[in-house]
Amino acid sequence: MTTETDTPDPSGHPVTGLDEVVHQRVRLGILAIAHEARRVEFGYLRTHLDLTAGNLSKHLTVLETAGLIDIEKGYEGKRGRTWITLTPAGNTALAEEIGRLKVLIARVETTTEDQ
Amino acid sequence: MRFANLVLAQTGLLWKPIAMTTDSVSAGDDPHRLLADVRNLVGRVRRDQRLTWVALLTLAVVTVGAIPFDWLFMKVRCDGSGCMFARRGMLYYWPPALLIAYAVIAVSYVRAARARGLGARVLPYAITGAATAVVFTAAYTAAAAYFPSHPPFGGGPVPFWWIVLDRLIAPWGLIGLALLVLARLERNVALLLFTLAYLALVLVVLPTTDGMHLPEWGIPSFMSGTDIQPRLAMTPPQLIVGAVLLAGGIGFSKAHRKQQR
Structure with a gap:
């Protein structure tokens, strides 16, 4: 499961609330694509994230183990296809990660302005 | 040299992460960059899911296909004071044509998205389109039953808002309303602008x-009968709407191909 999915404490630094599973650029990319596409095929992810099949599989396993995605394997004709969909927990985790990133950016910009 | 490339390659979702591990990156990774990469990927998915040109071309074909039905099934009754006409062909043609068109569009979207390895977001558009077919049928049937015995505004001149409302619940206006839904689903600003211009045309400009009314010199002599006049008068607006949808379809098709390169 994810290590931390709660909304970051506004009094603490947003970095303390970062989800170790989601706060990783490839996995964040997988979640973002799956969210926008509703369901996405393994090949599309591999092409657009520019990963090897093995590397992508590792990331998908991490996300599936955390309960953030569902992986469905099937066939279209003779061709095997793997479809990835976001679970409700994955949707929440993505939204929270985006929120935390925006908070981080706002903090950094505020700090820069203060200096 | 290769190590320098490795360092650079770490910072983008769209770049090949040569030294990728399944470990999370440090919390200090640039959030600006992460968000920008997410936006790029999401934008790419949206562009890959779009099939706007198919929707517009299908609707153009349906619009032009209505012209012979309108012509053949229009009931015209003329006397010394003028002509009365009832466009029965609209009721026979448009409800099934709209349902078929939206089914074709939905199936095309789903098949194209699946071929690219994506899901499709077209269902709300298809449902809206089917709902417009129902709205049109109900409004047209009710108007045909009620207005002959109760002419609006006592048979006198009708205000402009009434004309706009009349055009809005006609098939060409309803096509525009459904296109607004598609533009929202696709987050497609170009389609939104096209649809707004299209709606302005069919609601305000064109007497759909x-x-x-064509000038005398514009009507061939073999079409000069009084019962032909109303039929002729209804054809140019439909041709113009069809041409606009066709031009939009061709334009979006070219833009789509350009983006895919």
């Missing part, structure tokens, strides 16, 4: 429900 009243017909466009």
Whole structure:
């Protein structure tokens, strides 16, 4: 499961609330694509994230183990296809990660302005 | 040299992460960059899911296909004071044509998205389109039953808002309303602008429900009968709407191909 999915404490630094599973650029990319596409095929992810099949599989396993995605394997004709969909927990985790990133950016910009 | 490339390659979702591990990156990774990469990927998915040109071309074909039905099934009754006409062909043609068109569009979207390895977001558009077919049928049937015995505004001149409302619940206006839903689903600003211009044309400019009266010199002599006049008058607005949808379809098709390169 994810290590931390709660909304970051506004009094603490947003970095303390970062989800170790989601706060990783490839996995964040997988979640973002799956969210926008509703369901996405393994090949599309591999092409657009520019990963090897093995590397992508590792990331998908991490996300599936955390309960953030569902992986469905099937066939279209003779061709095997793997479809990835976001679970409700994955949707929440993505939204929270985006929120935390925006908070981080706002903090950094505020700090820069203060200096 | 290769190590320098490795360092650079770490910072983008769209770049090949040569030294990728399944470990999370440090919390200090640039959030600006992460968010920008997410936006790029999401934008790419949206562009790959779009099939706007198919929707517009299908609707153009349906619009032009309505012209012979309108012509053949229009009931015209003329006397010394003028002509009365009832566009029966609209009721026979448009409800099934709209349902078939939206089914074709939905199936095309789903098949194209699946071929690219994506899901499709077209269902709300298809449902809206089917709902417009129901709205049109109900409104047209109710108007045909009620207005002959209760002419609006006592048979006198009708205000402009009434004309706009009349055009809005006609098939060409409803096509525009459904296109607004598609533009929202696709987050497609170009389609939104096209649809707004299209709606302005069919609601405000083109006399889609009243017909466009052609000058005498523009009518061939073999079409000069009084019962042909209303039929002729209804044709140009439909041709113009069909041409606009066709031009939009071709334009979006070219833009789509350009983006895919």
